[in-house]
Amino acid sequence: MAIDDLLDEHEQSERVRSWLRNNGAGLIGGVALGLAVILGWQWWQKDQARKNEQAHQDYQAALEGAAGNDLKQAQAVVAKLSAEDEIYADLAGLQLAKAQVQAGERDAAIATLxxxxxxxSLRPIVNLRLARLLNDAGKHDEALKLLAQADDASSLEARGDALLAAGKAKEAQEAYTKALTTLDVASPQRRLVELKLAGAGGTPPKTGDNA
Incomplete structure (x- = not known):
């Protein structure tokens, strides 16, 4: 090997050593940071999986409590779920409110909802169930506020119920009529809404004339 080649290799080695001295700390720090990010991501995924599993177990416990009429247990679990997983808390809360109504605890169901x-995605369902309970409790103005923007048949029917109970028969007729425009002719709900419309002093549209 020529002396010039040896000198070139020596020079290259010195350059590598110099670069490592100047950048070694940053290189090590970058590797450490990369490892920290990877390990942190893995820990977060495992933690999320653990939390999801716990929330699912708590949700099942809430359902069991509601089904078994252990409403205090179900209430405690729903409260716990509120801090763990919002969607599970909402679903469990709906089941708890249903059980409370069946147990004759209307006011407790209102508080739950x-x-x-x-x-x-769930707000229309919660608002409808809450509005129906508020109607039953005589709180018609509150029910109307909840249903102010609703346009599905069930919500329009509940809105008509609230208006009629509040002495606003004309507006109730309009709500029932609008509900009928969204219902299929063969829908079981249609006959009930027609009866309510007639009871409010209105005339149900003939089949085919409600579009």
Whole structure:
């Protein structure tokens, strides 16, 4: 090997050593940071999986409590779920409210539904069930506020119920009529809404004229 080649190799080695001296700490820090990110991500995934599993178990416990009429247990679990998983808390809360109604605890069911913070997909269901209970409790104005933007048949029917109970027969007729426009002719709900419309002093549209 020529002396010039040896000098070149020596020079290259010195350059590598110099680069490592200047950048070694940063290189090690970068590797350590990369490892920390990977380990942190793995820990987060495992922690989320653990939390999801715990929330699912608590949800099942809430359902069992509601089904077995252990409403205090179900209430405690729903409260716990509120801090763990919102969707599970909302679903369990709906089941708890149903069990409370069946047990004759209407006011407790109202409180349960009011405490929920449902997302957009569940909010119409929660509002409808709450509005029906508020109607039953004579709180018609509160029910109307909940249903102000609703346009599905069941919500329009509940809105008509609240308006009629509040002495606003004309507006109730409009709500029932609008509900009928969204119902299929063969729908079992249609006959009930027609009866309510007639009871409010309105005339149910003839089949085929409600579009």
């Amino acid at each position: 009011r405490a929920l913070t449902p997302d957009a």
